[in-house]
Amino acid sequence: MAIRSFFLFILFFSSSLSPVFSLYEDQVGLMDWHQQYIGKVKQAVFSSQRAGRKRVVVSTEENVIASLDLRHGEIFWRHLLGADDVIDGIDIGLGKYVITLSSGGSILRSWNLPDGQMVWESSLQGPKHSKSFLLVPTNLKFDKDNVLVVFSNGRLHAISCIDGEVLWKKDFEAESFEVQQVILPPGSDLIHVVGFAAFSQFEMYQINAKNGELLKHESASFSSGFLGQVSLVSTETVVALDSTGSILLTISFQDGKISSQQTPISNLVEDSLGPAVIIPSSVSGIFAIKTDAVTIFIRVIGKGNLEVVEKTTHEIAVSDALSISEDQQAFALIQHASSEIHLTVKLAHDWDGNLLKESVKMDRQRGLVHKVFINNYIRTDRSYGFRVLIVMEDHSLLLLQQGEIVWSREDGLASIIDVTTSELPVERDGVSVAKVEHNLFEWLKGHMLKLKGTLMLASPEDMAAIQSMRLKSSEKSKMTRDHNGFRKLLIVLTRAGKLFALHTGDGRIVWSYLLRSLHKSEACQSPIGLNLYQWQVPHHHAMDENPSVLVVSRCGPSSDTSGVLSFVDTYTGKELSSLSLDHAVVQVIPLPYTDSTEQRLHLLIDADKHAHLYPKTSGALSIFKREFSNIYWYSVEDQNGIIKGHALKCKCTGEVADEFCFDTRDLWSVVFPSESEKTIATVTRKLNEVVHTQAKVVADEDVMYKYISRNLLFVATVAPKGSGEIGSVTPEESWLVAYLIDTVTGRILHRVTHHGSQGPVHAVFSENWVVYHYFNLRAHRYEMSVIEIYDQSRADNKDVWKLVLGKHNLTSPISLFSRPEVITKSQSYFFTHSLKAIAVTSTAKGITSKQLLLGTIGDQVLALDKRFLDPRRTVNPTQAEKEEGIIPLTDSLPIIPQSYVTHALRVEGLRGIITVPAKLESTTLVFAHGVDLFFTQLAPSRTYDSLTEDFSYALLLITIVALVAAIFVTWRLSERKELQEKWR
């Protein structure tokens, strides 16, 4: 008791003394790391600048435009466009502008190539939605102005490259016209627009590039229709497939006359292959078709004669054509062969000869090659050298040159789906991988430098050396568990279906594993990873087992496709086992029980509302049977506005006779009126959150009992009209309703309506409170509200003697079916920022005060003390309340610049913030992910339980030594004096 109260004192002190948490400049990078990514590359354009550094401009699926250093793969500059501003095409104009077309072809921007500054932006409208094309002809001029040709939204535009002004436009208003290609042969000023109309009509428009005048319009009818895309084989010939996918149509429109030839695929290849698709390529004279197993390259000879040049069953990727001289085009081909990839560069007109043939060893964990981009350079002997940029299945980007991987970027980490953590192995003999200072001299030098720094004798270079020594301290990146629990593994699942283990010390990748279960297969056509769960966390018994995670994935986008489970060891990164389920996975419920080997019990709910228990062992089943009647589950059907509660009934009946499968029955349902409410957010407490106490001591030694329940659900609904963008409705038509629902009984514990408010709602639930963020239309500002729930039925437990003797029932297990008497307190405040994510710090024992972590629209993470969101704040707090730490009420929440967790950095495209408790009670680990990754340690009440990093151990040591010496000397002196006294 005494210790605890003492501890609370220190807490109180530390929190009252230092309300601002910030870093010194030299502390940046000591405990935090930041990594920049760009995402899976969609398109790459090599800059052909002669002078300056070689660079490549890429656009990615994360809507990033970036300029990369071709030598090292570093980012020169990078821009993240908005989530709905998808990039359709990029190119380089005039050798110094990067032109991007985005938002379905409606926004055209130009960026300065060396520094990434935007030069101009123009908005392109059109009559209807269509494919979009961006062409940057090199020598098409219009009044000395270089011209860009853009086809978007059913309209052809010619745009000035200098200022983005639209020079002319031409509409293609024919109702059913679907553009397939826009062709502008080099050196010509005729634009050909080809496309399909009305299923079976082939249309060709010839347009004068100077003024947009329609010169010719031809059409031809093909009774069999078309399938998919067309491939351009020359400037005046395209190849298409008919709707059955078995006949190739070669259509040429030389001189404005359409002529065609039909070639059944079976004529070219003997054995039947099934339906094929055309792989679009820009290599002249050659195109490829792909069936399930085979890829076939076909050459077009003369006028429509086809010839198979290669047939391969290997996975293959082809680059676009690269013109290396007036009439020569080269392209790259990459084929897989077990652990190697073969790169061949060929000339377009000469299939059999290879310009280059190289084999490169490739990590199997990178999967298949998805995209290839080729670039050439001139070697010292004036011959052509080629380098290729390849995009792998795991979204990584590699540059190959001279048979080697020059650099690689793990850009899969830009699209993280889910994160969990794992402990590192305990330090044992033979396990330790700590690096010992290899050299005594180095060691001495390091300490001399440090001493110099302490005595302020160090020169700027020395300071830099000291700083880099601090940053590279091997202590924080060891591969073993530490006392404070700062070193952990972050296990992340990316959209590419790859698992990465990142070390929290320095953010390096410890292992990565491309999930085999997420590969395309016969049974699983388009597998997608869904979530990560901690499967086995050994701590008490089963210490020798390695921890493992569960990856839940599904064979397709719809919720009734069957699921796949994979179990991955987090120490080794090996897949332990994988299960192809015969049922769908709609929900995964981790249960608060573990079996004898510390495997957590999970309940998987399928589309028919059967519950399946995993792991499928008898031990797990017996544990489950014991708790059978206490396990419930609920489902939120946000489309219908219904929340349903279910209980487990009995073993499955019918087709699946499995003792791990259980039927469920409906218990309750909460139906929101669909004409007035639409569910937009639900949030629950984190399953692993630890709460230290159920009591809250308020001013004057009074006690309030928190209503702490794991089974509370916060639901926010808005008026259906107001579910759109902010400002789309008037305040009178819009409202936001917040509910607190008990998910076992379906009881609504609290309901509050915010009139004139609108979503999006970001909420976080912790202990007995929920904080949510929304927009107030009346005040034209964002607002944050807090609701705290207290248990009134416990409030009369005030007899000290009963409490001293323990004769109370405050800690005895309670059933939610007993009627709770709750009271809620709530308060709202204005807040300046709009949010992308919200989280709360979590610590090992839950004693440390909490901070809210707000992911702001500027992609930064802001820490805000929970004390600012305390519904007991008043304008004039009494003396007792002030002592308790209640801050006087203000109408808006303060933003303290020093409390940005990300300090000067930005986590571009911020999507989520994860907090993990360290073993040290004061400290919590924070991981923010988006396109970038950021990790740091936070101590919401300062590190009251450990010495700070800048604590002078030397001074302490010197003091101790001096004291011991002084004691010894004075002891000797007093001995002598005593002796003399005796002689006297």
Place this chain on the structure above:
Amino acid sequence: MEKGKGIMGSGRRWAVDFSDNSTAPSSRDIPDPPGFARASVDQDDSTVSRQKKDAESNWKAQKAWEVAQAPFKNLLMMGFMMWMAGNTVHLFSIGITFSALWQPISALQGVGKVFEPYKDNKVDLLGPKLLFIALNLGGLALGVWKLNTLGLLPIHASDWVSSLPPAQEVEYSGGGIPL
């Protein structure tokens, strides 16, 4: 020694009788010198010693009362110090309060030792002891009161529930929006 023995052995050459015959005036033939009042010294040995003892015990009793009252001054001083220290918890006020608690306790432990010098079967030490104990208890009470005003005394319900873990719930429910 040899010499003395010889003298002692060879009989007495002269002797002075120091015995006081004054107690038997009847046997006395020499009148008292003028101005000498027999009555004033007319006391036997035992009375003198008893008187001395009485004086001593009186003195002891007096001293014992003094010692017993000593904590009172202490009490006043402590009270002043406490008033100076104020009602907020910091190093000084905690130090004062704990010394205010510790002093009476150590004094109470050493009650016997404090009154040891004044132990006498004629002196009644019960009174002083009781006063001493009472005053020290008063000091202790003052210390406790101070502790309470500092808010460090666990007499409120809040002091006993502040680390009470939350009650376990019997039921468990999970789920949410379908994946």
